[in-house]
Structure formats: C-alpha cells, structure tokens
Amino acid sequence: xxxxxxxxxxxxxxxxxxxxxxxxxxxxxxxxxxxxxxxxxxxxxxxxxxxxxxxxxxxxxxxxxxxxxxxxxxxxxxxxxxxxxxxxxxxxxxxxxxxxxxxxxxxxxxxxxxxxxxxxxxxxxxxxxxxxxxxxxxxxxxxxxxxxxxxxxxxxxxxxxxxxxxxxxxxxxxxxxxxxxxxxxxxxxxxxxxxxxxxxxxxxxxxxxxxxxxxxxxxxxxxxxxxxxxxxxxxxxxxxxxxxxxxxxxxxxxxxxxxxxxxxxxxxxxxxxxxxxxxxxxxxxxxxxxxxxxxxxxxxxxxxxxxxxxxxxxxxxxxxxxxxxxxxxxxxxxxxxxxxxxxxxxxxxx
Numbered sequence: 382x383x384x385x386x387x388x389x390x391x392x393x394x395x396x397x398x399x400x401x402x403x404x405x406x407x408x409x410x411x412x413x414x415x416x417x418x419x420x421x422x423x424x425x426x427x428x429x430x431x432x433x434x435x436x437x438x439x440x441x442x443x444x445x446x447x448x449x450x451x452x453x454x455x456x457x458x459x460x461x462x463x464x465x466x467x468x469x470x471x472x473x474x475x476x477x478x479x480x481x482x483x484x485x486x487x488x489x490x491x492x493x494x495x496x497x498x499x500x501x502x503x504x505x506x507x508x509x510x511x512x513x514x515x516x517x518x519x520x521x522x523x524x525x526x527x528x529x530x531x532x533x534x535x536x537x538x539x540x541x542x543x544x545x546x547x548x549x550x551x552x553x554x555x556x557x558x559x560x561x562x563x564x565x566x567x568x569x570x571x572x573x574x575x576x577x578x579x580x581x582x583x584x585x586x587x588x589x590x591x592x593x594x595x596x597x598x599x600x601x602x603x604x605x606x607x608x609x610x611x612x613x614x615x616x617x618x619x620x621x622x623x624x625x626x627x628x629x630x631x632x633x634x635x636x637x638x639x640x641x642x643x644x645x646x647x648x649x650x651x652x653x654x655x656x657x658x659x660x661x662x663x664x665x666x667x668x669x670x671x672x673x674x675x676x677x678x679x680x681x682x683x684x685x686x687x688x689x690x691x692x693x694x695x696x697x698x699x700x701x702x703x704x705x706x707x708x709x710x711x712x713x714x715x716x717x718x719x720x721x722x723x724x725x726x727x728x729x730x731x
Contacts, residue, residue: 389436390444393661394451395460395522399711400430400467402667404474406704409671409697411477412678423474430471437464455506455518462502462525465494466600469532476539485544488536492554495533499526519569519576521590521665527566527597531604534558538607549614556620559604563627566597584653587645589662595642596669598635602628602676606683625683632680635673659710667707671700 407422441448451457472487503526506518538555541548573594576582605628609621650657674696681689 386443389440390447392436392440393460394457395463395525395665396661397430397433397463397467398460398661398664398668400426400433401463401470401528402664402671402704402707403429404467404470405668405671405675406700407474408470408477409675409700411474412675413694413697420478423471423478426467426471426474430467452502452505456520456522458502458506459522459525461498462529465491465498465529466525466532468494469529469536472536473532473539476536476543479543481540481543484536484540488533488540491533491536495529495558499530502526517576517580519572520582520586521573521588521593523569523573524566524593524597527562527569528593528600530558530562530565531597531600534562534604535600535607538604538611541611548612549616552608552611552614552616555604555608555611556616556624559601559608559624562597562601562604563631566601566631569597570594584649584655587649588660589665591645592642592666592669595635595638596665596672598631598638599669599672599676601631602635603672603679604628605631606676606679609683628676629680632676635676639673659707659714663707663710667700667703670696670703674700 403422403426407419407426410422411419451460468487469491472484472491475481475484475487506523534555534557537551537558541551541555544551573591605624608617609625609628611617649655674693677689677693677696679693681687681691681693
C-alpha cells in the first residue's frame with residue numbers, strides 16, 4: 382500500500398474543517414479590506430474543498446469499511462458535519478464577490494447535506510457500542526451539528542438581499558435553521574457539560590475540538606447578524622428583534638467561554654506536557670477565532686459599538702496568525718515532518 386493509499390484510508394471525516402477555517406478567515410480579511418489576500422484564501426479554500434471531495438469519493442469506493450468504521454465511532458461521526466459547514470462557509474465567501482449563482486448552488490447542496498446528515502449521523506453516534514456510556518461519548522465535536530445547521534442560515538441570509546425571487550423563502554430557511562441551531566446548542570451543551578463534570582476528560586482528550594463550542598456561538602452570532610441585514614419580508618417582522626437579542630446573548634456566552642478554553646490548553650500542554658503538534662483538530666481552533674472576530678465586527682457595526690468593532694479586528698488578526706501557523710504545520714505534515722511545539726513529558730525515574 383502506497384503512502385497516498387494510507388492517507389486516503391485514514392483520512393479524518395473532519396478534514397473539511399480546513400475549508401471551514403480558510404473560508405471564514407478569507408471572509409474576515411475581506412472585512413479588514415485585504416481583498417487580494419482574501420481572494421487568495423478563497424481559492425485555497427476552494428481547491429482544498431475540491432481535493433477533499435475527490436479524496437473522500439475515492440475513500441468511499443476503495444475503503445468503504447473505513448468509512449463505516451468512522452460512522453460507528455462517535456468522536457469521528459460528527460466530523461462528517463464539517464462537509465456541510467465547509468460548503469456553507471465557502472458559499473458565503475462567494476456571495477461577497479457577487480458569485481450568486483455558484484453560491485445558490487452551494488446553498489442547495491448545503492441544505493440537502495444538512496437535512497440528510499442531520500437525521501442520519503446523531504442516531505449513529507448515540508447508538509454506537511464501543512464499551513462507553515452514551516454520556517462519555519459526548520465531546521466538542523458534537524457542536525459541529527450546531528455549526529452545520531447555522532451554516533445553512535448564514536448562507537441563506539447572505540444570498541437573500543441580493544435576489545429578487547425567493548426572498549421570503551430564503552428568509553424563512555435562514556430563520557428556521559437559526560432557531561433549530563439555538564435549540565441544538567442548548568441540548569449539545571448539556572450533554573458535553575455533563576460529560577466533562579461527570580467523566581473528567583484526560584489531558585490527551587481535551588483537545589482543540591472543544592473550541593467548537595465557542596465556534597458554534599460565533600457562527601450563531603454571524604447568522605443572526607446576517608438575518609438582521611436581510612431585506613424586509615413578513616416573516617422577519619415578528620422575529621428580527623428576538624434574533625438580534627439572541628445573537629447578543631450568544632456573543633456574550635461565547636466571549637465567556639474563551640478564558641476556560643485557553644486555560645484548558647494551558648492545562649493540557651503546559652501542566653501535563655501533551656505535545657503541541659499538528660493534527661486536524663487545530664483547524665477547529667482557527668475557525669472559532671475567525672468566526673468570533675467576524676461576529677464581533679458585525680455586532681459592533683450594527684449597534685454602533687466601536688469597542689466591539691475594534692475587538693473584532695484584533696481577533697481577526699489573531700485568527701490570521703493561527704491560520705498561518707496551522708497551515709505551516711499542515712504543509713510540514715505532508716512532507717513527512719510533524720512539528721512539535723512542546724516537548725514530550727520526560728519519562729519518570731524508577
């Protein structure tokens with residue numbers, strides 16, 4: 382078996398998080414006015430998306446058993462939702478450059494994938510038998526269900542003001558997905574919080590995936606801001622104020638989550654010396670950072686709060702740095718070197 386075959390067979394379902402992270406960083410730097418850099422990142426995201434689609438198609442045909450195994454492992458099952466979110470985020474970036482036809486096609490794909498996977502994947506994760514209780518299976522990847530749902534709302538709301546036909550239907554779809562995403566967040570948060578407090582994760586389990594909890598709040602904020610900016614249609618008259626208020630609450634909770642997540646990283650990598658090296662979960666940190674920056678900027682703009690706008694711009698630059706470091710780690714992993722930023726724990730003496 383060649384190295385490429387081994388890579389395809391072991392390809393993580395969550396690798397579309399690379400497209401998610403690159404796409405939202407592209408949107409974020411566009412907010413900063415760095416249009417050329419944004420365009421480059423958009424193409425990187427698009428190329429990565431196509432390559433991952435092809436690799437996963439080959440994997441499905443040649444290594445069907447590996448895909449079936451992923452569907453039986455809860456920590457990998459929810460990773461398939463990154464395909465939904467990546468499609469939605471890439472479509473939202475295309476809207477910024479006026480590619481409405483391509484974005485509309487991606488909206489249809491995103492909505493269909495969300496509908497199918499949203500009903501198929503969670504039951505597989507909940508009923509998997511691997512010697513663990515259902516509660517012990519819950520981790521940060523479960524929030525990808527929320528992110529995928531809100532990605533439909535983000536893209537539908539982004540397209541709606543730019544079309545003349547179907548505005549009411551797009552608004553209804555955006556509102557529906559935003560509301561479903563909110564309820565899913567509450568449900569998933571209860572599961573994950575219970576798992577953390579009742580079955581304490583080991584240091585090697587408390588990885589980047591838990592940052593998706595903050596990323597889910599951030600994309601909820603961005604979806605709400607996009608809905609608030611939609612063209613007026615009847616369905617918005619009754620829910621716009623509620624969604625705008627809810628978005629502020631999610632921004633507040635997401636902001637509150639940042640210090641515990643940073644401390645968890647310190648506890649994992651400094652206190653317990655877990656090596657900090659590239660793996661796919663690092664994209665799950667880049668995505669929330671960039672999405673939070675965009676959300677802060679949008680809330681600040683809508684509510685005339687320069688403090689939040691400036692906070693968003695700072696966060697965007699942090700996300701850019703995080704993306705560069707993670708991408709360098711990705712490239713190094715492709716050429717056979719896995720960069721380690723923290724040394725391994727020294728073996729204890731007898």
